Amino acid sequence: MKKFLSLTAIVAMLLVTVTGCFGKSDKKTIGLSISTLNNPFFVDLKNGVEEQAEELGFEVIVYDAQDESSKELSNVEDLISKKVDIIIINPTDSDAVGAAVKAANEAKIPVITVDRSASEGDVVTHIASDNVAGGKMAGEYLLELVGENGRVVELEGIPGASATIDRGTGFNEAIKDKLNVVAKQTAEFNREKGLNVMENIIQANEGIVGVFAHNDEMALGALAAIEAAELEGIFVVGFDATDDAVEAVNDGRMAATVAQQPKLMGTMSVDYAKKILNDENVAANIPVSLTLIKAE
Amino acid sequence: MNKVKDFLGKNTALVGLIVLILIITVIDINFIQISNLSNVLRQVSINGLIALGMTFVILTGGIDLSVGSIFALTGAVLTKMLLSGVDPVIAIILTLILGALLGLVNGVLISYGKLQAFIATLGTMTLYRGITRVFMDGRPITGFKSDLVNEIGRGYFLGIPIPTIILIIAIIIVAFILKKTIFGKEVYAVGGNETAARFSAININRVKMKVYTISGFLTTIASIILASRLNSTQPNAGMGYELDAIAAVVLGGTSLAGGRGRVFGTVVGILIIGFLNNGLNILGVTSFYQDVVKGVVILLAVLIDRKK
Numbered sequence: 001m002k003k004f005l006s007l008t009a010i011v012a013m014l015l016v017t018v019t020g021c022f023g024k025s026d027k028k029t030i031g032l033s034i035s036t037l038n039n040p041f042f043v044d045l046k047n048g049v050e051e052q053a054e055e056l057g058f059e060v061i062v063y064d065a066q067d068e069s070s071k072e073l074s075n076v077e078d079l080i081s082k083k084v085d086i087i088i089i090n091p092t093d094s095d096a097v098g099a100a101v102k103a104a105n106e107a108k109i110p111v112i113t114v115d116r117s118a119s120e121g122d123v124v125t126h127i128a129s130d131n132v133a134g135g136k137m138a139g140e141y142l143l144e145l146v147g148e149n150g151r152v153v154e155l156e157g158i159p160g161a162s163a164t165i166d167r168g169t170g171f172n173e174a175i176k177d178k179l180n181v182v183a184k185q186t187a188e189f190n191r192e193k194g195l196n197v198m199e200n201i202i203q204a205n206e207g208i209v210g211v212f213a214h215n216d217e218m219a220l221g222a223l224a225a226i227e228a229a230e231l232e233g234i235f236v237v238g239f240d241a242t243d244d245a246v247e248a249v250n251d252g253r254m255a256a257t258v259a260q261q262p263k264l265m266g267t268m269s270v271d272y273a274k275k276i277l278n279d280e281n282v283a284a285n286i287p288v289s290l291t292l293i294k295a296e
Numbered sequence: 297m298n299k300v301k302d303f304l305g306k307n308t309a310l311v312g313l314i315v316l317i318l319i320i321t322v323i324d325i326n327f328i329q330i331s332n333l334s335n336v337l338r339q340v341s342i343n344g345l346i347a348l349g350m351t352f353v354i355l356t357g358g359i360d361l362s363v364g365s366i367f368a369l370t371g372a373v374l375t376k377m378l379l380s381g382v383d384p385v386i387a388i389i390l391t392l393i394l395g396a397l398l399g400l401v402n403g404v405l406i407s408y409g410k411l412q413a414f415i416a417t418l419g420t421m422t423l424y425r426g427i428t429r430v431f432m433d434g435r436p437i438t439g440f441k442s443d444l445v446n447e448i449g450r451g452y453f454l455g456i457p458i459p460t461i462i463l464i465i466a467i468i469i470v471a472f473i474l475k476k477t478i479f480g481k482e483v484y485a486v487g488g489n490e491t492a493a494r495f496s497a498i499n500i501n502r503v504k505m506k507v508y509t510i511s512g513f514l515t516t517i518a519s520i521i522l523a524s525r526l527n528s529t530q531p532n533a534g535m536g537y538e539l540d541a542i543a544a545v546v547l548g549g550t551s552l553a554g555g556r557g558r559v560f561g562t563v564v565g566i567l568i569i570g571f572l573n574n575g576l577n578i579l580g581v582t583s584f585y586q587d588v589v590k591g592v593v594i595l596l597a598v599l600i601d602r603k604k
Contacts, residue, residue: 037582037583037584061580062582063577063583064582064583066583067532068535069526069528069530069533070342070522070525070526070533073525073526074335074339074573074574074577075577077335077339078332078335078574078577078578080331081326081327081329081331081332081335081578082326082578083326093436093528093530095436095438095439095527095528096436096438096526096527096528096530098526098527098528099450099525099526099527119438120527159433159434159435159436159531160435160436160438186434
C-alpha cells in the first residue's frame with residue numbers, strides 16, 4: 001500500500017507543479033491549437049497570441065499538435081471539453097483539419113484559422129500572410145541576384161500545406177522561363193531535412209547558384225549543407241525571417257528572407273477573435289503584410 | 297482487508313489509473329463530463345487496437361516496430377481505393393488483408409528467416425514507410441466520399457462512439473483467444489521458454505507468424521478508423537505509434553521478456569496513456585511538460601512493477 005501512496009503523492013505533486021495555479025475567472029477564453037512548438041516561427045505566433053490576449057484581457061489555452069493531424073483533432077476536442085469561447089487553429093494540414101473544424105462547428109464554437117487554411121468546415125475568418133506575393137518577391141530577388149538561366153534549387157514545405165502551394169506558385173510565377181530549377185524537393189519545413197535533402201542535391205548537381213526554401217528552417221539546413229561542402233557563390237533565400245535567418249542575412253551568409261510576421265499574425269488573430277466575440281462582421285480572409293529582408 | 301491488499305498488489309496499474317482520474321477530476325471538473333470521457337474513449341481506440349496486437353507479439357518475447365508504417369501504408373491504400381471508386385466494403389476487406397499480409401511478412405522474416413524481431417521490424421518499418429511515401433508521392437490523400445467509411449470513425453451506436461465499440465469487441469476476442477484457446481496457451485509457452493515449448497511439440501514458427509499477422513491486422517483496423525475520422529491520410533501518419541503501443545503494454549505489467557502478462561493490463565495501460573494525454577491538456581499543461589510527466593509516469597510504473 002505504501003508504494004501506491006507514494007506513487008499517488010508523486011503524481012499529484014507533478015501535476016500540481018506543472019499546472020501551477022488553477023483559479024477560475026470570468027474572462028473569456030481563447031483556445032489555440034498550434035501545429036508545432038518545435039519551430040520558432042510558431043513559437044513567435046503563439047507568443048503574439050498570448051501577449052495580445054493578456055493585453056485585451058482574455059484567458060488563453062495553448063495545445064501543441066506536434067505536427068500530427070490526429071493529435072490536432074484530439075486537442076480541438078479537448079478545447080471543446082474545456083468550453084472555450086473561441087478557437088484559433090493553426091492547422092497541421094489543410095485537409096485533415098476539416099474534422100477538427102467540424103467538431104468545433106457542432107459545439108457552436110467559432111473558429112479562426114491562422115497561417116494555413118482549412119479546406120472543410122465553417123471558419124469565420126482566415127488570417128495569413130499573402131504567401132503568393134511573398135514567393136514572387138523571393139523569386140524576383142533571386143533572379144536579380146543570379147541572372148537569367150541560373151541553376152537554382154527549390155526546397156518545398158510540407159506537401160499539400162497551403163503555404164507550400166502558395167509560396168511555390170508565387171516563386172514559379174516569378175522565375176518561369178527565366179531560371180533553371182534543377183531540383184525541387186520537399187524538406188517538410190524542417191532544418192534537419194533541409195540539410196539532408198540539400199546534401200543529396202549537391203551530390204547530384206553541379207553549378208548551383210541559388211536556393212529558394214519555403215521557410216527559413218529549411219534554408220538554414222541548406223546553408224549548413226552548402227557550408228559543409230565548402231561551396232561558394234550560392235545565394236540562399238528563405239521565408240519567415242526567424243531570428244536565426246535574419247542573423248544569417250546580416251552576416252552575409254544568406255541572401256535574403258521574406259519576412260512573414262508571425263507575431264503580428266498572432267496578435268491580429270486575437271484582435272479578430274475579440275471582434276467575433278463582440279458579434280462584429282469580419283472579412284473571410286485577412287492578409288498579413290510581408291517584407292523582404294536583404295543583406296546591406 | 298487482506299483480499300483487498302492482494303487485489304491492489306496485483307493491479308498496480310489499475311490503482312494508478314484510478315488515482316490519475318481522481319487527481320485530474322479534483323483539479324478540473326470539466327474532465328469528468330460525459331462528452332470528455334467519450335472523447336477519450338474514442339481517442340484511445342487507435343492506440344488501443346495497436347497495443348492489443350502488440351500484446352500478442354510481446355507475450356511471445358518479440359517486438360513489432362513496424363506498426364506505425366503499416367498504419368500509414370494501409371490507410372493510404374484504403375483512401376486511394378475509395379477515391380478510385382472501389383466499393384467501400386471491398387476496399388475495407390482488401391485493406392485488412394493487406395495489413396495482415398504486411399504483418400505476416402514480419403512473421404516469416406522472424407520465424408523462417410531467423411531474424412531478431414527488433415531487427416526484422418526495424419527493417420520493415422523503414423521499408424513500409426518508404427513504400428507509403430512512394431505510393432502517396434509524399435502528399436496527403438484526401439476527399440474520398442463514403443458514408444460507410446465515415447461512420448466507422450465518427451458514428452455512434454447507442455450513444456457510444458463506434459471506434460470505442462470496435463475496441464471493446466477486440467478486447468473481448470483477444471482476451472478469449474489468450475485465455476481459452478490452445479493458440480493462446482502456445483503464445484505464453486513460446487514467450488515463457490522457447491526450448492520447452494519446442495519440446496512440447498508446439499510449432500513455434502507458426503505461432504510467431506500468427507502473432508505478427510494479428511498485429512498487422514489490428515493495426516489496420518486502427519488505421520481505417522483514423523482515415524475515417526480525418527477523411528484523409530498523411531504520408532507521415534502513425535509515426536511513433538509503435539512506442540505508444542509498447543508503452544501501453546508495458547504499463548499494463550506485461551514483461552518485455554515474454555511469457556508474462558494479461559490483456560486486462562494492456563487495457564489499463566491504454567487508458568492510463570489516454571487519460572494522461574487528455575488530462576494534461578485539460579489541466580493546461582504545456583506540451584513540453586506533458587512529455588516530462590509521461591516519461592516519469594512510465595518509468596515509475598515500471599519501477600514499481602519491478603519491485604514486487
